[in-house]
Amino acid sequence: MGETLIGTCSWTDKALVGSGWYPPGRRDPEGRLRHYAERFPVVEVDAGYYALPSERNSALWTERTPPGFRFDVKAFSLLTGHPTRKAALPADLRGHDLRDPELLDEVWHRFGAALRPLAEAGRLGAVLFQFPPGFVPGARAETVLHHIRKRAHRWPVAVEFRHPDWWRDDRRERTAALLRDLDATAVAVDTAQGLPTSMPPVTPVTSSGLGVVRFHGRNPAWGTGSKEDRFRHTYTREELRAWLPRLRFLAERVDHLHVLFNNCCGDAAVRAAETLRDMLDPDEDTR
Structure with a gap:
């Protein structure tokens, strides 16, 4: 049975900071991280x-x-083909065309340099490459994935798709085989179901070293609306309990399993993480 680590997708989210979860005296940057x-x-x-x-x-x-x-670091938007504002770049790079290959090389270099202290200290859990909904299955996407894996060869890589066709029944095994070939972890997700953009709650194992599950919440505004609309959800014990067999399935097949809550409205994510942690306690079934 692999080690299961449970946490959230941010410790600095404004809604969490404003929720009162951090006690007085621990609301500065250092205090928040130490408390978390x-x-x-x-x-x-x-x-x-x-x-x-x-x-x-x-x-x-x-x-x-x-x-x-462990820190799982989400890759910068430019590295995964998301729209990127020039203002998000360091000041000395903002004069470059975002399509300039030299700019992309420099961004990769700086991103890697920033990860180095975490990697050297043994604190880098994974680098998450989350792709936009327009990143559809096909030869072009597979070429992009191979290119990214070469760039990221030093890191544990996790891949999350946002287009549901990657995990449709008739495509699922090909997607899993591709990620196995890349030695990349397939990220399993929990989202609202029944929407055109809903991702199937599948749990493929594509790397024996690491499994990652991200709980995004089940708001029907998933894929639309504001960030608060998309991720506002309070997980019930029943919803979390339904995931226990899947989580145990993953934990039995990987060395480390990271379970992260992204329902980042107020303290909903930390409370769900605490609840799931208690439910995975071996004594839970007897309560």
């Missing part, structure tokens, strides 16, 4: 998607967390 790391063993750095992380911050995160703590 006393309660959970893993977190996702979702801020890496919105702006390039920095070496300094990675070094500080390492200093402020205990041995064994």
Whole structure:
């Protein structure tokens, strides 16, 4: 049975900071991370998607967390083909055309440099490459995935698709085989079902080293509306209990399983993480 680490997709989300979950005296950047790391063993750095992380911050995160703590870092938007604002780039790069291959090379270089302190300290859990809904299955997408894996050859890579065709019944095994060939972890997701953009809740194992599950919430505005609309959801114990067999299936087949909650409205994510952690306790079935 692999080690299961449960956490959330951010410790700095404004809604969480404003929820009162952080106690007085621990609401500054250092205090928040230390408080979080006393309660959970893993977190996702979702801020890496919105702006390039920095070496300094990675070094500080390492200093402020205990041995064994893991950071899963979400890849910068430009690296996964998402629309990227020039303002998200470092100031000295904003004069470049976003399609300039030299700019992309430099962004890859800086992203890798920022991860180095985490990797050297053994704190880098995975680098999450989450692709946009328009990233559809096909030869072009497979070429992109191979190119990214070569660039990211030093890191544990996790891949999350947002187009449901990747995991449709008639395509599922080909997708899994592709990720196995890349030694990349297929990210399993929980989202609202019955929508055109709904991702199937499948749990393929494509890397023996790592499994990743991300709980996005079940708001019917998934894929539309504001961020708050898309991710506003409070998981019930019944909803989480239905996932227990899947999580145990994954944990039996990988060395490490990361389970991350992305229903980031108020303290909903941390409360769901706490609840699931208790439910995975071996004594839960007798309660």
